[in-house]
Amino acid sequence: MRIVLDAMGGDYAPPVAVEGAVMAAREFGIEVVLVGREDEVRTELAKHDTSGLKLPIVHASQVIEMQEHPAAAVKAKPDSSMVVGMKMLRRGEADAFVSAGNSGGVLAAALFHLGRIKGIKRPALSTIYPFFDKEKKAASYCFLIDVGANAECKPENLLQFALMGHVYAEKILGIENPRIGLLSNGEEETKGTVVVQEAHQLLKQSGLNFIGNVEGKDIPMGMADVVVTDGFTGNVVVKLSEGLAMALFSFLKVEIEKRPLATLGALLARPAFKAMAKVLDYREYGGGALLGVDGVVIIAHGRSDAIAIKNAIRVARKAVETRMIEAIKQGLEELLPSIPGKGA
Amino acid sequence: MRIVLDAMGGDYAPPVAVEGAVMAAREFGIEVVLVGREDEVRTELAKHDTSGLKLPIVHASQVIEMQEHPAAAVKAKPDSSMVVGMKMLRRGEADAFVSAGNSGGVLAAALFHLGRIKGIKRPALSTIYPFFDKEKKAASYCFLIDVGANAECKPENLLQFALMGHVYAEKILGIENPRIGLLSNGEEETKGTVVVQEAHQLLKQSGLNFIGNVEGKDIPMGMADVVVTDGFTGNVVVKLSEGLAMALFSFLKVEIEKRPLATLGALLARPAFKAMAKVLDYREYGGGALLGVDGVVIIAHGRSDAIAIKNAIRVARKAVETRMIEAIKQGLEELLPSIPGKGA
Numbered sequence: 001m002r003i004v005l006d007a008m009g010g011d012y013a014p015p016v017a018v019e020g021a022v023m024a025a026r027e028f029g030i031e032v033v034l035v036g037r038e039d040e041v042r043t044e045l046a047k048h049d050t051s052g053l054k055l056p057i058v059h060a061s062q063v064i065e066m067q068e069h070p071a072a073a074v075k076a077k078p079d080s081s082m083v084v085g086m087k088m089l090r091r092g093e094a095d096a097f098v099s100a101g102n103s104g105g106v107l108a109a110a111l112f113h114l115g116r117i118k119g120i121k122r123p124a125l126s127t128i129y130p131f132f133d134k135e136k137k138a139a140s141y142c143f144l145i146d147v148g149a150n151a152e153c154k155p156e157n158l159l160q161f162a163l164m165g166h167v168y169a170e171k172i173l174g175i176e177n178p179r180i181g182l183l184s185n186g187e188e189e190t191k192g193t194v195v196v197q198e199a200h201q202l203l204k205q206s207g208l209n210f211i212g213n214v215e216g217k218d219i220p221m222g223m224a225d226v227v228v229t230d231g232f233t234g235n236v237v238v239k240l241s242e243g244l245a246m247a248l249f250s251f252l253k254v255e256i257e258k259r260p261l262a263t264l265g266a267l268l269a270r271p272a273f274k275a276m277a278k279v280l281d282y283r284e285y286g287g288g289a290l291l292g293v294d295g296v297v298i299i300a301h302g303r304s305d306a307i308a309i310k311n312a313i314r315v316a317r318k319a320v321e322t323r324m325i326e327a328i329k330q331g332l333e334e335l336l337p338s339i340p341g342k343g344a
Numbered sequence: 345m346r347i348v349l350d351a352m353g354g355d356y357a358p359p360v361a362v363e364g365a366v367m368a369a370r371e372f373g374i375e376v377v378l379v380g381r382e383d384e385v386r387t388e389l390a391k392h393d394t395s396g397l398k399l400p401i402v403h404a405s406q407v408i409e410m411q412e413h414p415a416a417a418v419k420a421k422p423d424s425s426m427v428v429g430m431k432m433l434r435r436g437e438a439d440a441f442v443s444a445g446n447s448g449g450v451l452a453a454a455l456f457h458l459g460r461i462k463g464i465k466r467p468a469l470s471t472i473y474p475f476f477d478k479e480k481k482a483a484s485y486c487f488l489i490d491v492g493a494n495a496e497c498k499p500e501n502l503l504q505f506a507l508m509g510h511v512y513a514e515k516i517l518g519i520e521n522p523r524i525g526l527l528s529n530g531e532e533e534t535k536g537t538v539v540v541q542e543a544h545q546l547l548k549q550s551g552l553n554f555i556g557n558v559e560g561k562d563i564p565m566g567m568a569d570v571v572v573t574d575g576f577t578g579n580v581v582v583k584l585s586e587g588l589a590m591a592l593f594s595f596l597k598v599e600i601e602k603r604p605l606a607t608l609g610a611l612l613a614r615p616a617f618k619a620m621a622k623v624l625d626y627r628e629y630g631g632g633a634l635l636g637v638d639g640v641v642i643i644a645h646g647r648s649d650a651i652a653i654k655n656a657i658r659v660a661r662k663a664v665e666t667r668m669i670e671a672i673k674q675g676l677e678e679l680l681p682s683i684p685g686k687g688a
Contacts, residue, residue, distance in 0.1 A: 132591050132592075132594060132598070137598050152537050152538065185495055185576045185579035191495070192495055192576065193495045194496065216580040216581065216586075216587060217583040217584060217586050217587025217588075217590075219584060220584070220588040220592075232528075232536065233576070235530075236529060236559070236560040236577055236581065237560065237580065238560065239559045239561040240560030240563060240564070241560070242560075242561050243559075243560060243564045243565050244561075244564040244588055245588070245592060246561075247475060247476050248564075248589060250478060251483075251623070252620050254476070255615075255616035256613055256616040259615055261613075264609070264612055265609040265610060265614075266613050266616075268608055268609025268612070269603075269613060271606060272596060272599035272600040272603055272606040273596070276592070276595050276596050279595070
């Protein structure tokens with residue numbers, strides 16, 4: 001297996017990207033192709049013990065920066081690490097592409113150079129949302145799609161996201177017949193925007209394990225294995241959750257520090273806090289899959305450290321191993337014979 | 345001052361509503377009119393010491409239940425506590441209306457029997473979102489509008505919500521020239537749905553203290569005093585926040601209980617947890633104002649207890665005292681001379 005890593009992508013690239021690639025190559029025994037400015041990548045690589053590891057470098061002279069307009073940057077920079085890497089995937093020279101760079105840029109590069117899966121009109125960005133399973137008293141994971149690729153969606157887009165979420169949850173997360181929920185502002189099928197109401201009807205007829213609308217509170221409560229929403233709302237959900245968790249714990253910290261006994265108590269309770277922090281740590285999940293493009297593309301958090309990069313490569317490897325793309329294609333044929341706009 | 349309370353509204357009405365009214369009448373020295381089934385309300389009232397308090401009962405034979413379709417129920421039940429109470433407000437027999445009942449029902453009753461403020465096309469539901477102010481190391485409050493009245497919005501609706509939020513934040517929360525943020529999936533003005541992008545442009549020209557787009561994470565971080573969004577997204581934000589806070593603390597509790605030392609530690613840290621829980625407690629904020637209708641209408645949480653009802657009455661009193669409705673009307677004239685659709 002050969003996975004392409006955008007060595008220039010992310011807030012701390014290339015050092016952190018290269019370090020993550022070294023970790024992944026060693027731990028998973030796979031080849032990780034580092035695409036980026038050869039001299040910079042080589043300098044970073046020299047800092048690590050890479051004996052016996054497959055870590056070839058493919059030179060790409062340009063970099064798409066975080067603040068650039070995605071589509072324009074992808075067109076203007078044909079020798080960027082994103083475009084060069086995506087083209088390798090297209091030509092079958094690699095099995096997956098991983099980047100912690102400008103996510104709009106990855107989306108645009110994938111659309112231009114990889115193309116969509118036939119039948120999927122709009123690719124979507126997904127993420128793993130950790131939650132606490134009250135019954136099992138253990139951490140569990142919800143799959144959230146779309147979290148930012150499409151601010152505006154049509155009902156059939158949401159249906160297609162649900163199908164892709166179903167396949168991902170089964171193949172990658174190992175959840176049999178995952179419960180699919182549609183995010184809305186109420187449980188009743190009459191709730192939501194017109195698009196959400198129409199999507200509800202399509203999902204009811206889809207043959208998927210559709211459990212109906214879910215509300216905001218149901219996501220962290222784990223009411224659904226897959227939560228389907230548009231990229232605007234999904235983005236708000238993910239960022240709000242990050243911000244709220246941080247705000248709650250900084251708040252708690254200040255209240256604890258005001259009180260000497262509570263400070264001692266928090267010290268004693270520290271392992272419990274750490275156990276929870278580990279579950280909430282985005283680095284554990286290895287970034288989100290860009291689903292609907294014709295190849296395995298994983299987008300890691302811009303703030304990724306080496307562990308996050310390594311885990312993103314792990315997710316990519318699993319998607320290749322489980323033949324995720326083929327499963328989505330097959331799912332489109334089997335599950336949704338009368339899916340609107342399928343011929344697109 | 346005379347405030348009408350829907351004595352039949354809420355999951356625990358009438359007992360809890362009546363108890364909250366008694367507390368409010370005593371603490372604030374105001375008249376609270378209890379509208380509902382006279383015999384039931386009288387039975388509840390008899391359980392309390394009401395000597396010297398002004399707590400008249402106005403009989404209403406019907407009740408709009410939580411699960412009923414709002415508009416249909418309001419039409420079918422002209423003698424419901426909501427309709428009877430709202431008509432009192434309309435006729436000038438009361439200064440404000442408070443209910444913990446079906447919020448869609450309150451909205452429909454207000455639209456039918458109270459009408460909109462001239463220039464406001466769509467009323468909106470608001471809420472207080474507590475957050476932790478890192479700089480001041482203290483709890484603070486963000487005003488969120490709309491949290492459920494309008495799943496679908498036009499740009500001018502969002503502009504009008506911003507204006508109403510501005511007035512509410514100044515008058516009720518005492519924040520001078522409040523910072524207004526527009527919720528989107530990115531900071532740049534090109535981010536968001538078409539509606540959000542157009543609203544951004546209207547807000548830039550509004551004369552309000554518009555700080556631009558805010559993201560999900562910015563709400564609990566307190567980046568804006570007023571966050572403007574549509575009722576679909578706002579509803580998801582509020583319910584997700586409730587669910588996530590609950591999930592995080594049940595998670596932490598389980599991790600603590602697994603460990604004897606951590607259990608002892610948590611006991612010592614308890615006052616810190618309690619201080620935070622108080623700030624997060626929705627009962628402290630007394631429910632959200634329904635803004636844009638021509639009268640003071642406060643909707644309390646369906647799960648309200650007596651303290652929450654009392655605090656909702658407190659909010660209503662402050663809105664009357666500060667002449668909030670007049671301030672919104674004046675704001676419409678002064679701040680937005682060229683507001684689109686103002687003549688509606």
